[in-house]
Amino acid sequence: MSEIEDRLARPAAGSSWDRVRGNLLASAESEGLLDVTYEVHETPFGEMIVAASREGIVRIALPAEDAGQVLDSLAARVSPRLAMLGRNSITRAREQLDSYFGGNLREFELPLDWRLTGxxxxxxxxxxxxxxxxxxxxxxxxxxxxxxxxxxxxxxxxxxxxxxxxxxxxxxxxxxxxxxxxxxxxxxxxxxxxxxxxxx
Amino acid sequence: MALDEHGPRLHAWLVTRVGPDRADDVFQETMLAALAAWESVTVSSLKAWLFSIANNKAIDEERRAVRRPSPEGEIDDWPSAEVTDRLDDPVWDEVRALPGKQRLAVSLRYQGDLSHRQIAEAMGISEAAARRNVFEGLKNLRERIGDE
Structure with missing residues (x-):
């Protein structure tokens, strides 16, 4: 690449991507444009994915599962309108998972979305x-x-x-x-x- | 995910297109429109599709911002001087002086990191024309700036 090409390709400095991304997702969520959101949850066994539709928890992925595949499959089978973003049901699931792994929870109480099985x-x-x-x-x-x-x-x-x-x-x-x-x-x-x- | 895959480049491109102040809003409008249309579209390149939406939103934004449109009713002098003033690299002043299609093609190619085929799709022109516009644009820039 020539110098001019380098200069043209250097990403122009604007607002931080995290902020832009966060604002967008908040708007998309409030306009009902996100079907599935997920968070990555740290557990004693490794990172798990907790994903929720608007109906409830739709997918939990264990640390041994391939995160990329899990997300691709969610996009294909539930909706491509998918993003990493918290939701009440996800927050509750994460709290309950922590309690469970800590030996302090015997029964989960969560809204579940069973659509991935039938x-x-x-x-x-x-x-x-x-x-x-x-x-x-x-x-x-x-x-x-x-x-x-x-x-x-x-x-x-x-x-x-x-x-x-x-x-x-x-x-x-x-x-x-x-x-x-x-x-x-x-x-x-x-x-x-x-x-x-x-x-x- | 499409947002994290294409978002940072799209946003950076919008910074050069409409300036750092308005890029955030135009980016958000673009992505919300894309999300809303997601199910009804079949596109060969998601990236080209996103950039074409972004370019249309940028044009809308300019129409809103410019009180006095040019005689032809076309707004063809982006980025405005006030935008290029806010960009770090004066190379964008030179890009601004390019003919419209070259300017768009060059900025999509380098700042947007689109392939020639994607540029063609985003601009609604042939791939050969996209290639030519990038080439001519770059040649003009070299002549102006004096790059080896």
Whole structure:
């Protein structure tokens, strides 16, 4: 590049980008132009993403998940009008996650948006959401409660695609032989969560 | 995300287009209009689309700001002297003296970091014309400034 090209390409100095960005998002939110917002939340296991639609928490991503993929998928499956911005429901979710990880919360009370799941998968997740703190169930049991005894493999797949982990406690579902089973966030995290809840 | 991917460049370009004082408002109008239209558009380049909206918003802003339009009703003397006064680099005074299409093409190419194809899309001209306008604009600038 020649000197003139360099000079032309040097970003012109204006207001700080953070401020411009913040003002824009505040206006977009107040005009109802943002469908999904998210924040990144620091936990003992790493960074999680907490995303909310206007209806409620629509996606929680565990530290082991690829943040870029999670956001791309939200843009594709929920709405491209997506931005990093706080919302009341996200603030509440973050507070409750902190309390949960600190061992001080047994039950989440949050508005949830279930739109990323449906049909049998949703039934499986709803049954999973009903498993109390510190209690576990097997994939087969959950399949049965969701109306399809014997569909433990399908139940496992529903849980592997849980859009709302922790809040919908798929970590409380284990293999029927007592082995811990897979977890989207890794078996280490699953084990740690069960320990936190006094199970192992 | 589109905002973080294209926003900083778009905002910087608007600073050279309408000046640091008005860039924030025009940027916000641009992005809100883009968000509102998001579902109904299919564009090959999101970036080119955003810059074309921004340019239209900049023109609207100039129409509002300029009380006395030129005889043809066209406002073709951006950035205004008061804008270039506020920009650090005097190179923008020279850009200001370029013919309209060259000025827009050069600023989109360098300050906006658009490809020739994106410039063509944003300006509604052919890619060859975009390339030519950038080239001629740069050549004129070199002649004026004396760059090796």
């Amino acid at each position: 049909g049998f998968r949703r039934s499986v997740l709803e049954q999973t959401a009903a498993i109390p703190y510190g209690v576990t169930a097997s994939y087969g049991e959950i399949a049965g409660r969701a109306g399809s005894p014997g569909a433990s493999r399908a139940a496992g797949s529903a849980l592997a695609n849980n859009p709302l982990p922790i809040v919908v406690p798929c970590h409380r579902v284990l293999r029927s032989d007592g082995k811990i089973g897979a977890y989207l966030g890794g078996t280490e995290m699953k084990r740690a969560l069960l320990e936190l809840e006094g199970r192992r």
